[in-house]
Each structure stands twice: as C-alpha cells, then as structure tokens.
Amino acid sequence: DIQMTQSPSSLSTSVGDTVTIACRSSQSISTYLNWYQQRPGKAPKLLISRASNLRGGVPSRFSGSGSGTDFTLTISSLQPEDFATYYCQQSYSTPFTFGPGTKVDIK
Amino acid sequence: QVTLRESGPALVKPTQTLTLTCTFSGFSLNTNGMCISWIRQPPGKALEWLAVIDWNDDKFYSTSLTTRLSISKDSATNQVVLTMTNMDPVDTATYFCARTPLHEIRVVEGGLHYSYFGMDVWGQGTTVTVSS
Numbered sequence: 001d002i003q004m005t006q007s008p009s010s011l012s013t014s015v016g017d018t019v020t021i022a023c024r025s026s027q028s029i030s031t032y033l034n035w036y037q038q039r040p041g042k043a044p045k046l047l048i049s050r051a052s053n054l055r056g057g058v059p060s061r062f063s064g065s066g067s068g069t070d071f072t073l074t075i076s077s078l079q080p081e082d083f084a085t086y087y088c089q090q091s092y093s094t095p096f097t098f099g100p101g102t103k104v105d106i107k
Numbered sequence: 108q109v110t111l112r113e114s115g116p117a118l119v120k121p122t123q124t125l126t127l128t129c130t131f132s133g134f135s136l137n138t139n140g141m142c143i144s145w146i147r148q149p150p151g152k153a154l155e156w157l158a159v160i161d162w163n164d165d166k167f168y169s170t171s172l173t174t175r176l177s178i179s180k181d182s183a184t185n186q187v188v189l190t191m192t193n194m195d196p197v198d199t200a201t202y203f204c205a206r207t208p209l210h211e212i213r214v215v216e217g218g219l220h221y222s223y224f225g226m227d228v229w230g231q232g233t234t235v236t237v238s239s
Binding site: 001030032034036038043044045046048049050055087089091092093094095096097098099100101 | 144153154155156159167168169170203207210220221222223224225226227229230231232
C-alpha cells in the first residue's frame, strides 16, 4: 500500500495568515493527489483534485502544488470558515490511502 | 444535483455482519468511469478508505479488511451495498459513501492500472456503534 504522511499534524494560526500543509507519499503517485477539508461533524469536502485543480466553488485562496511524492496545500489569507482538518489522499491506485490529517485551529 | 445518502443500523453486536446501503441520485453507475467508494472514520481519528466499485462491476478493497468486506451495486435502484463481517468494537465509526470518478485505465506489465479523480461528492455519513 502507498503510505501518506502530512505535516504538521496541527497548527494554530490567525485569520489573515497564510498556511502551508505538506503531504508526502511513500512512492511516486504522479499528480494523483487530492485535498479535503473536514469541519467537525461534517463529511469531508473535496477542495483540490489531481494536485492542483481547484474544485468549482472553492475559493481561490486555496491552492495545491506538487508531483511525484511531495505535495503542498496553501491557504492564503485564512478566513474563519477555514479552521478545520485537512486530509490528503492518493488516488493513483487502490487501495486508496489518506494522510493522518492536519488540524488548523485558531491561535 | 448529485447526492448520496448512507443508511444502515446504528448499533450492531460484536461478531455480527454489518450491511450498509448508499442510495445515490443525479448520476448513473452505468456511465463509463463512474465509481462509488466507502470510507469510514472512527471517532476522533482519520479517514480510512474501505472499498470501491465501478460501472463495470470491478471491485477493490482495503488490504487490511479485504477478507471481511464485500461491495455490490444495483444500478436499477441506484444503490451500492457494503457488507462487513465479524464486527468488532474497533469498527465503531462513521461510514461514508462518495462518488469517485475514474481518470484512466492503463495497460501495464502484469495487467491494468486504474487511476482516479478525487472523491467529489460525499454522503452525510452514518454512525455505527459496535457494542454488546
């Protein structure tokens, strides 16, 4: 199975800050990397597909980059509704695997 | 509008078999490239992918749970069913289904390689507690 890691596991930040979350896969997955946002008690929401493709309706302050084994999610000018947990997930091959998550909370 | 909704028992006893149903609308599982996944999330923990089924009835499972899982579809009723045998308290979780479009199938040494887009629409989830 392809293993996914994320860093940091949590971070405290303020509205207006820029946040970068890293995700790494244990083998090359090309650009088959997806980012999800999950708010407490809610289902995950797909933000970015194929490493850098922003889903329709997702604010442009979210961006993704990377290929191969190293990927990043950047949130510019953090808004109150962005405080949530973020997961990366590889869809290069089954079994799909998720990262352990990064919790973004308010400082 | 694409929607998915999970249903099933809220409580099962250890050793019992869990049966969950995902009822979807707004797309067809007969369409080339359409797939549905099941994912679970224990309380306070990360997401764990369980299984996927595609329009061609191909099925793939979590490596660690493959002996306990079975996924099937009924395209006429727009439902996908997941069964998990021999339930244990560690299987207590919220179970989600999600649409998972296929990106491409490539011929590689040893067979076919399937790659997918992200899980783009999720159900709200159903919580299952395993307890005697």
